[in-house]
Amino acid sequence: MVKSGSIALAVLLGLFAAPTVAQDAPKLTIYTYDGFAAEWGPGPGLKAGFEAICGGCTVDFIAADSSIGTLRRVQLEGETTEADLIVGLDTAIAGEARATGLFAEHGLDLTGLTLPTEWTDATFVPVDYAHFAFVYDTDTVTTPPKSFEELIALPEDFKIVVQDPRSATPGLGLVLWIAAAYGDRAPEIWAGLKPHILTVTRDWSESYNLFLEGEADMALSYTTSPAYHIVSEDDQTIHAALFEEGHLAQTEVAGMLKSSDQPELARQFLDYLASAEGQKIIPTTNWMFPVTDLGADLDPAFAGLPQPEKTLTVSDEEIAANSQRWIDEMLTAVQ
Amino acid sequence: MGGAGESHDIMAGRMLTLPHRPFRIAAAVALAVAITVLIALVLWAILAAATEASGTSRVDIPHLLRMTSIQAGLTTILSLAVGTALAWSLNRLRFPGRDLLVGLFASAIVTPGMVVAFGLLAIWGRNGWINQASNALFGVSIGNPAFGLSGILFAHVVLDAAFAARILLARLDAIPTNRLKTGQSLALTAWQRFALIDWPALRGSIPGIGAIIFLLAFTSFPIVLLLGGGPANQTLEVAIYAAVRQDFDLSGAVRLAATQIAVCSVVILIASALAPVPTSFGASASPLWRDSTAARMLQSLVLAIATLGFVAPLLSVLIDGFGSIGRVLAQPTFWWATVTSLAVGSASALLTLVLALALAMGRGATGNKPLRTLLGMPAFAYLAVPAVVLSLGFFLLVRSLGAAPAQAAPFVVIVANSLLALPFAIATLGPPLEAITRGRGKLMRSLGLSGWRQFRLVELPLIGRDLGVMLALAFCFSLGDLGVIALFGTQDLQTLPLMMFRAMGSYRNNDAGAIAAILLIGTVLAFAGLPKLFGKIADAAR
Numbered sequence: 001m002v003k004s005g006s007i008a009l010a011v012l013l014g015l016f017a018a019p020t021v022a023q024d025a026p027k028l029t030i031y032t033y034d035g036f037a038a039e040w041g042p043g044p045g046l047k048a049g050f051e052a053i054c055g056g057c058t059v060d061f062i063a064a065d066s067s068i069g070t071l072r073r074v075q076l077e078g079e080t081t082e083a084d085l086i087v088g089l090d091t092a093i094a095g096e097a098r099a100t101g102l103f104a105e106h107g108l109d110l111t112g113l114t115l116p117t118e119w120t121d122a123t124f125v126p127v128d129y130a131h132f133a134f135v136y137d138t139d140t141v142t143t144p145p146k147s148f149e150e151l152i153a154l155p156e157d158f159k160i161v162v163q164d165p166r167s168a169t170p171g172l173g174l175v176l177w178i179a180a181a182y183g184d185r186a187p188e189i190w191a192g193l194k195p196h197i198l199t200v201t202r203d204w205s206e207s208y209n210l211f212l213e214g215e216a217d218m219a220l221s222y223t224t225s226p227a228y229h230i231v232s233e234d235d236q237t238i239h240a241a242l243f244e245e246g247h248l249a250q251t252e253v254a255g256m257l258k259s260s261d262q263p264e265l266a267r268q269f270l271d272y273l274a275s276a277e278g279q280k281i282i283p284t285t286n287w288m289f290p291v292t293d294l295g296a297d298l299d300p301a302f303a304g305l306p307q308p309e310k311t312l313t314v315s316d317e318e319i320a321a322n323s324q325r326w327i328d329e330m331l332t333a334v335q
Numbered sequence: 336m337g338g339a340g341e342s343h344d345i346m347a348g349r350m351l352t353l354p355h356r357p358f359r360i361a362a363a364v365a366l367a368v369a370i371t372v373l374i375a376l377v378l379w380a381i382l383a384a385a386t387e388a389s390g391t392s393r394v395d396i397p398h399l400l401r402m403t404s405i406q407a408g409l410t411t412i413l414s415l416a417v418g419t420a421l422a423w424s425l426n427r428l429r430f431p432g433r434d435l436l437v438g439l440f441a442s443a444i445v446t447p448g449m450v451v452a453f454g455l456l457a458i459w460g461r462n463g464w465i466n467q468a469s470n471a472l473f474g475v476s477i478g479n480p481a482f483g484l485s486g487i488l489f490a491h492v493v494l495d496a497a498f499a500a501r502i503l504l505a506r507l508d509a510i511p512t513n514r515l516k517t518g519q520s521l522a523l524t525a526w527q528r529f530a531l532i533d534w535p536a537l538r539g540s541i542p543g544i545g546a547i548i549f550l551l552a553f554t555s556f557p558i559v560l561l562l563g564g565g566p567a568n569q570t571l572e573v574a575i576y577a578a579v580r581q582d583f584d585l586s587g588a589v590r591l592a593a594t595q596i597a598v599c600s601v602v603i604l605i606a607s608a609l610a611p612v613p614t615s616f617g618a619s620a621s622p623l624w625r626d627s628t629a630a631r632m633l634q635s636l637v638l639a640i641a642t643l644g645f646v647a648p649l650l651s652v653l654i655d656g657f658g659s660i661g662r663v664l665a666q667p668t669f670w671w672a673t674v675t676s677l678a679v680g681s682a683s684a685l686l687t688l689v690l691a692l693a694l695a696m697g698r699g700a701t702g703n704k705p706l707r708t709l710l711g712m713p714a715f716a717y718l719a720v721p722a723v724v725l726s727l728g729f730f731l732l733v734r735s736l737g738a739a740p741a742q743a744a745p746f747v748v749i750v751a752n753s754l755l756a757l758p759f760a761i762a763t764l765g766p767p768l769e770a771i772t773r774g775r776g777k778l779m780r781s782l783g784l785s786g787w788r789q790f791r792l793v794e795l796p797l798i799g800r801d802l803g804v805m806l807a808l809a810f811c812f813s814l815g816d817l818g819v820i821a822l823f824g825t826q827d828l829q830t831l832p833l834m835m836f837r838a839m840g841s842y843r844n845n846d847a848g849a850i851a852a853i854l855l856i857g858t859v860l861a862f863a864g865l866p867k868l869f870g871k872i873a874d875a876a877r
Contacts, residue, residue, distance in 0.1 A: 172581075
């Protein structure tokens, strides 16, 4: 561990006390979550793609353990943060992120994007999206439920796994989804779901694993999850159940920080991120839909996925005003 | 230098029988103060960063405490009972592959909890081996017993009882030969032998192990959530995580953390005060004294059930992961992660060794009861403080020192891993070290041995094997750690468990399974090999 050794020395010598190393090439520091920066995630491709066109800049991804962790980190660091951008927040947390006042407007024209609903956000740029959905295996579930109410009416040994809304974004997404679809009836829906909920896990990965191991019939995931199994495993049996109530979409977003010392470069990166060149990298690395029309560049596994007919939305204001209460209602109902 | 024949009770005027070791006591006190200050700094750093007292945390603390205490209490009782029975059986029986089995048992506690939980489900779950067999043979299903309180308890007992058994077995293996010979010549029955010879050797370790198990169960986060079946069964850690991450209510998080620390401190205080001073200790030869046939049958039964219950889930992890091992081995990142894991593991094992020896020796050198209790507490610091609070506090501290978090990460991970392993290390080394100063203190005093010579000539040869167990524990803890690295890991600092976790979070379950299997093999090898190696080194030094 030569690297750690030299780091040890450097820390001991206090070299990091004042990071005033002169930089020839401008450096763009991007906070994101683990999976985005992973070697199989979109991070490396985006880095290479942008460095090739930015004229001699360096892109540096710094990964936190979760997307909300990146936001909390810049909140703690405030003006002194080294981050120029955050990539990977989602629409459920975007309102809170905006309210911190740490983000600058992107100033880009995003009218050409192809999202389920028109994009009007002046602060955040969409990166990718997918609808929340329950996934099932056609080998074990022949007739999947077509609505929350059909799911509730199934025999109690039909089990689903969901995530804790306080620790996992899909978990929060489900709370918002049910609130958007059922309004004041949401507690009733949760009470109906309770007998079917095998368990509520901390992370998405644990639920999904339980589902893959056959412990549950369905897991809360995304409409794009089947694409992974088609592309990487040539497995056609995993499908997303489409519900008649409509689905809430999770849109991942990126934003540039006011404190950035490279605002022009940061804006350029956002532009690249939403362009066809940048978007081409996303689907088969982050397993989400692109936000621009990629035409033939989109993997057929994605193009063939069934899409919900109706997209539900919850506004930032509604989320800010009600999400605590909705989470409490969910926790009380499934307790 | 026989240990037999000394009084089992704490002797009056014990002070006189202890060698005078002011340096040892001072070092332990300094370390205890340092750990306490570190925890206080962590909490202070978070409070200082809390901008406003929003106080939005809406947690039913009494309810959570009640549920968690019941769960943790049951876990502790069950694990200690099963662990004692298992150690008793393993101490008596000799069979081929015993060392490997002992290593496999011990590996449960240091394997990431997630891996063990999924291993359990592979056996006991709806789609597990038992259900599949039962469905195929009789057409009936046993249902889903692995979820709910029973599931949590089961998983915890698998993790903790095997660990308890490993440490208790070391105590039984260290019963001096002459004591066994005396017992044998008195023709003690199997029960008398346990009550008169085994139990006095075990009871010094029981409170420490019990406290560790209670705290592990009290703060167990992913397993409780995964197998608990919903928010009804959950721990304070979940609420603290939510306060830090979702609500960003930092003062609320510190309040909840303080509640958890307070509850844990009560448990630690009791354990630390209760722990009796262990008595006899020495090197033991293989037993030539066999119990009665009935007792041996019982021992074989205990071992068979434990092997099925504990080893089968781990075996399923190995089998599941085997198919993808080739693919994982071909990834350069895997080798980087392996090197990182080995480096971090070795560094934190050595640091743990230093910390544990300093604390345990200082504690053994004093006869002052309140001081002994106080010196017993800091070892548990990491178990009492919620990981997410520690990570946040460390992050803020590192920043306020002017360092970049990413560059400080390796050190934070090593220190945090050492603190995590510290209670286990103390439980391993504390009782034998105390037994030595108690049993041989008078002799060392009369010989006028210096502290160093006491260590070199008396202690080291006697605790060599325990040092090996301790180093194996600390090394494997770090090797299997997911809680610390998940919060401190960076792009450049990726250990095997973190790589596994990241693979699992990106649909790559096959890769994750393979890494889990590799981790398990490494752990078993370390556990089977290190104690033997150090036993040999100690024998050579004798």
